Amino acid sequence: MSDLKNNLPVLYSYFRSSCAWRVRLALTFKKVDYEQRYIDLIKNEHKSEEYLKIQPFGLVPAFIDNKSGQTLIESVSILEYLDETYSDFPLLPEDPLERAKVRALVQAIAMDIQPVTNLRILRYVGDDRKDEWARHFLAEGFTALEAMLQKTAKKFAYGDSLTMADIVLVPQIFNGVRFGLDLNAYPIASRLYQELNEIPEFKATHPTKQADCPEELR
Amino acid sequence: MSDLKNNLPVLYSYFRSSCAWRVRLALTFKKVDYEQRYIDLIKNEHKSEEYLKIQPFGLVPAFIDNKSGQTLIESVSILEYLDETYSDFPLLPEDPLERAKVRALVQAIAMDIQPVTNLRILRYVGDDRKDEWARHFLAEGFTALEAMLQKTAKKFAYGDSLTMADIVLVPQIFNGVRFGLDLNAYPIASRLYQELNEIPEFKATHPTKQADCPEELR
Numbered sequence: 001m002s003d004l005k006n007n008l009p010v011l012y013s014y015f016r017s018s019c020a021w022r023v024r025l026a027l028t029f030k031k032v033d034y035e036q037r038y039i040d041l042i043k044n045e046h047k048s049e050e051y052l053k054i055q056p057f058g059l060v061p062a063f064i065d066n067k068s069g070q071t072l073i074e075s076v077s078i079l080e081y082l083d084e085t086y087s088d089f090p091l092l093p094e095d096p097l098e099r100a101k102v103r104a105l106v107q108a109i110a111m112d113i114q115p116v117t118n119l120r121i122l123r124y125v126g127d128d129r130k131d132e133w134a135r136h137f138l139a140e141g142f143t144a145l146e147a148m149l150q151k152t153a154k155k156f157a158y159g160d161s162l163t164m165a166d167i168v169l170v171p172q173i174f175n176g177v178r179f180g181l182d183l184n185a186y187p188i189a190s191r192l193y194q195e196l197n198e199i200p201e202f203k204a205t206h207p208t209k210q211a212d213c214p215e216e217l218r
Numbered sequence: 219m220s221d222l223k224n225n226l227p228v229l230y231s232y233f234r235s236s237c238a239w240r241v242r243l244a245l246t247f248k249k250v251d252y253e254q255r256y257i258d259l260i261k262n263e264h265k266s267e268e269y270l271k272i273q274p275f276g277l278v279p280a281f282i283d284n285k286s287g288q289t290l291i292e293s294v295s296i297l298e299y300l301d302e303t304y305s306d307f308p309l310l311p312e313d314p315l316e317r318a319k320v321r322a323l324v325q326a327i328a329m330d331i332q333p334v335t336n337l338r339i340l341r342y343v344g345d346d347r348k349d350e351w352a353r354h355f356l357a358e359g360f361t362a363l364e365a366m367l368q369k370t371a372k373k374f375a376y377g378d379s380l381t382m383a384d385i386v387l388v389p390q391i392f393n394g395v396r397f398g399l400d401l402n403a404y405p406i407a408s409r410l411y412q413e414l415n416e417i418p419e420f421k422a423t424h425p426t427k428q429a430d431c432p433e434e435l436r
Contacts, residue, residue: 103295
């Protein structure tokens with residue numbers, strides 16, 4: 001507990017990590033103050049002995065909960081925890097069937113798109129194939145996601161209130177575009193991305209606004 | 219609704235799919251009767267126009283909920299839905315911090331191990347590299363998972379009660395071993411796998427006991 005400044009929760013983060021951005025968004029919508037500690041993936045700080053003790057996969061984010069002093073990992077699990085413990089601005093509907101549909105959108109992104117197109121995978125795929133690999137799985141993933149959004153989206157990804165699905169969608173699109181996602185092919189995802197990015201909480205938590213974002217990328 | 223026989227819920231499944239096995243386990247522990255419909259991944263039935271209308275990613279499982287007549291997708295979302303709507307045999311603890319730790323184990327498997335070593339990825343990796351690929355990511359994933367289990371496992375993956383973490387763990391190990399996972403390197407995962415496989419619900423839902431399992435693999 002002595003490791004927490006002013007007793008604030010801590011988010012281990014990297015400005016470009018879509019999974020860390022998810023947690024920044026949840027904390028910001030729920031008006032929870034927190035400290036960020038930066039793990040530079042390019043410098044391989046996530047593979048340091050010290051960080052592997054915190055997160056055994058060497059992935060960001062990790063979250064130190066100030067209520068218990070304990071460290072939580074896996075971003076969607078952290079989102080669920082924050083939603084269960086901070087009642088302000090619920091991220092899931094109340095009805096179980098609606099919750100299942102929001103979670104399906106979340107998991108389509110968090111299980112079927114993000115893990116197969118993230119930095120750890122692209123590095124292992126190798127330089128000669130990684131661009132084609134990312135474009136293939138991003139196109140496959142967003143084609144399916146767009147079909148889901150056709151059934152669920154109104155003002156937001158699920159209905160007319162912001163949910164966990166929006167919080168996971170925007171960071172995925174931001175990183176997807178960097179790796180060759182042609183957003184024009186997905187009109188609903190594209191419209192949501194434009195509109196959500198105008199919301200103050202999305203602006204404040206944007207990768208280019210983080211303290212560890214290099215000057216030339218801002 | 220007319221599509222449901224005897225008003226039972228339906229699980230679209232493939233005997234070797236670890237994600238379908240997760241849902242069979244939850245239904246079985248919760249004593250929910252269900253009908254299975256078989257989607258043969260080898261015959262590419264998951265890419266048929268008909269199935270893609272049910273599951274836009276062309277992945278199994280999909281679940282038709284008999285309470286609402288609606289189709290749910292994404293296995294972990296289905297597990298959460300079943301846990302919220304069938305109170306028998308809860309799959310998550312009550313305390314939010316403990317729930318977060320169980321969900322972290324679930325997601326370590328469901329996001330960081332399964333998606334990067336499943337059939338769709340290995341097919342795309344290609345025949346000349348797929349064995350090495352699977353071994354690499356299975357070893358990396360299980361090394362991290364074992365470190366998590368060192369902190370959480372007692373009789374079960376989390377503490378002394380069976381949770382969603384056990385339900386996700388066993389199918390992942392079963393498939394991992396097929397693809398070159400050396401289970402001896404992970405003593406806690408190995409011990410859990412042996413003990414859990416003795417439980418009647420794991421035996422009854424085992425891939426080799428499913429109606430679509432070919433005779434020679436039983």
